[in-house]
Ligand SMILES: Cc1cc2nc3c(=O)[nH]c(=O)nc-3n(C[C@H](O)[C@H](O)[C@H](O)COP(=O)(O)OP(=O)(O)OC[C@H]3O[C@@H](n4cnc5c(N)ncnc54)[C@H](O)[C@@H]3O)c2cc1C
Ligand code: SF4
């Protein structure tokens with residue numbers, strides 16, 4: 064298989080304009096003859112479904128929550144980037160492009176990233192027109208902040224609820240199309256397979272989560288906007304329902320999966336308190352602007368935050384400031400996370416589990432006063448106090464890294480099409496724009512770019528070449544897919560084993576976290592692969608799923624998702640094994656500089672690793688898309 | 704901690720439900736309320752009993768998916784969402800009663816899960832600004848006084864959880880509907896459709912079978928996002944001027 068990125072030729076700044084002109088159009092009167100399935104109603108899915116409905120296509124949209132407004136995008140806090148240069152501080156499309164490709168450690172496609180930066184400005188216009196209440200200055204114009212160490216202020220925000228406000232804007236646009244009859248919305252409906260007819264994606268199989276009914280839906284094209292797979296780690300900052308099933312099923316039907324091992328671990332999350340922990344809560348990384356990260360110089364197991372104040376300065380190790388004097392506590396996410404892990408591995412972690420480090424505001428409070436700190440971080444401090452029962456104004460916070468985002472995903476070309484014709488992937492579900500590491504405030508931007516401003520153009524090009532005829536769901540391809548789904552469900556219900564789905568999921572998560580998390584080695588990864596294979600066997604012989612198929616059955620929903628996570632876990636390990644370089648969020652212990660920092664190997668690994676499914680228990684085949692950099696010079700990161 | 708739980712169990716929408724009592728001895732203060740239920744559910748499954756169905760997703764207090772009527776209060780004793788409630792808010796040995804939201808417009812689906820699609824239908828009736836993708840002005844061409852923008856934002860933070868309805872003895876949805884109406888009544892982008900929006904959304908709200916406002920502010924007291932009843936007053940004014948005045952009067956800001 065030859066991977067063709069379809070990235071247009073020509074100067075970077077003209078590629079998208081030229082490409083749009085070359086794309087075929089569907090006549091306005093003919094758009095209603097095409098049906099499009101959009102799975103997912105997060106920022107990517109809601110914006111795509113609404114925009115395609117406005118153009119005149121017949122859209123069917125799906126989500127597993129009870130309302131499209133509850134997609135995981137709702138939880139994004141910090142903000143969304145756009146190269147508006149409203150602050151007159153030297154931002155430009157090129158600078159946003161450059162920062163994003165560099166931030167991704169040069170593992171993304173230049174053309175895609177440039178387009179993302181280019182349409183970022185339209186996103187803000189669109190959202191404001193919808194009535195999204197972004198933060199404003201006293202003069203009435205939009206406010207910006209600098210985010211994640213960026214040198215310019217290009218982040219637009221709505222207090223700490225940017226994702227919510229953007230999603231409600233897109234949800235409004237979607238609702239308008241539902242009311243107009245152009246979009247039909249299926250809530251509490253989970254896609255369990257994609258249907259391929261004559262080599263093209265022509266439909267999906269879903270399960271109605273209330274009645275358990277398995278249904279077929281046919282269309283001319285299928286868009287997967289189903290989010291990321293961070294929950295493969297069980298504990299992550301993702302919503303509990305976030306899953307890989309849609310993408311994984313597509314993968315097993317021929318869509319290549321790209322860079323699965325590229326995951327992002329966020330340094331400032333609230334630590335685990337015990338075995339009951341069900342998810343992790345992110346604290347905005349802006350906290351590192353004023354908080355100082357430290358652990359005791361010598362191990363003090365079980366040290367509580369309240370007792371930390373009694374540890375004299377001379378016995379504290381401000382390890383980020385010590386190792387990275389010029390960036391200090393503001394080193395990028397992966398560096399901060401990894402170093403927290405190292406000090407905990409040394410036994411110097413704090414709190415009851417020993418898996419936490421302090422984030423201390425006492426100096427900032429002494430310097431600026433409590434009122435100033437409250438004005439800046441009041442809501443975060445309150446949230447922390449509510450969850451932990453500790454008062455961060457009086458004693459340091461405890462933080463620990465957590466899985467936050469997945470850069471890997473379904474491989475797509477410049478048109479966002481996967482390797483299956485007619486099957487597209489948008490938003491976090493694809494691999495496209497963030498390389499090996501995502502910059503803060505750029506996921507919201509990408510989801511909305513894909514949905515509002517890319518797919519409305521590129522989908523037309525594909526549909527223009529398709530006959531209007533619908534395929535019937537009576538065709539054998541649909542029947543076969545239904546049978547597969549049904550027998551999978553029956554199998555899960557018939558095992559009647561001893562271990563709960565959550566127990567399997569936790570075990571998988573722990574293995575992934577220990578061996579395919581912040582720091583990876585060949586030995587560890589090989590060990591993890593064996594463990595995952597055994598876990599898969601055990602799952603299919605000893606999982607306990609009670610209840611029936613024809614009813615609301617949350618254990619069954621989880622079991623179907625965890626079964627796919629286990630398989631994905633193995634592929635992530637394979638991908639991490641193959642990539643014996645350190646880059647972005649992927650740190651390979653064998654590829655480090657003498658002082659232990661990440662070492663990228665551009666001559667060997669400047670490619671996208673795209674994996675092809677080859678059948679049950681067969682090794683997957685690796686395909687490489689070489690990355691060609693015509694505009695940026697590859698440099699090694701240094702934060703010393 | 705040890706607690707006793709009295710939980711509403713109901714097989715499906717058509718079956719009759721009843722309370723079932725569980726002794727739960729593996730509770731720690733650090734657990735969130737939903738984690739406490741996770742632990743119980745895992746124990747139930749291991750004993751061969753079906754787990755208790757409840758809605759949740761983000762577990763960060765923002766998606767609005769979790770619900771639960773806990774000891775007679777929506778989202779329990781604190782003014783927050785159930786997912787943000789922790790067991791340290793309860794006493795060792797306490798008996799905790801858990802019911803689904805009770806409202807005609809929110810039928811029970813199973814156990815503690817209810818159908819809140821009525822909220823979506825109300826939003827669909829007009830809770831948006833009718834602009835298509837593309838062809839909109841530059842974002843900074845619309846200047847909005849910060850005070851207005853902040854007020855609109857406060858209204859826009861509603862998470863659509865339905866606690867306001869569950870808290871109200873008439874099961875009124877006024878707080879929820881007024882939050883959206885207010886957001887757009889305040890913002891310049893909302894002006895062109897101001898009249899139709901409030902008329903259509905209120906009409907849909909009535910069709911769904913939500914009750915009339917009791918003026919007791921029970922909704923505001925239980926709203927996890929602190930949505931103010933001032934929005935209800937604003938919606939009443941908006942509605943009144945919409946049905947009594949011509950469009951032009953309203954567009955000039957009449958009735959506010
Ligand atoms: C706590 C947190 C804070 C964040 N903050 C920021 C931030 O400040 N800035 C930023 O840029 N990014 C942020 N991110 C990242 C960003 O929120 C996500 O990457 C982005 O919202 C993903 O959007 P999406 O549309 O691709 O997918 P999602 O929002 O995850 O939506 C997925 C959709 O797919 C549906 N779905 C999934 N599987 C199926 C299936 N099998 N069948 C049917 N439907 C299905 C779901 O119902 C849902 O509607 C944050 C992430 C987290 C976790
Ligand atoms: S107004 Fe408050 S209680 Fe009612 S739905 Fe919105 S957030 Fe929930």
Ligand code: FES
Nearest residue numbers: 760762767769786
């Ligand atoms: S689970 Fe999302 S608000 Fe509680």
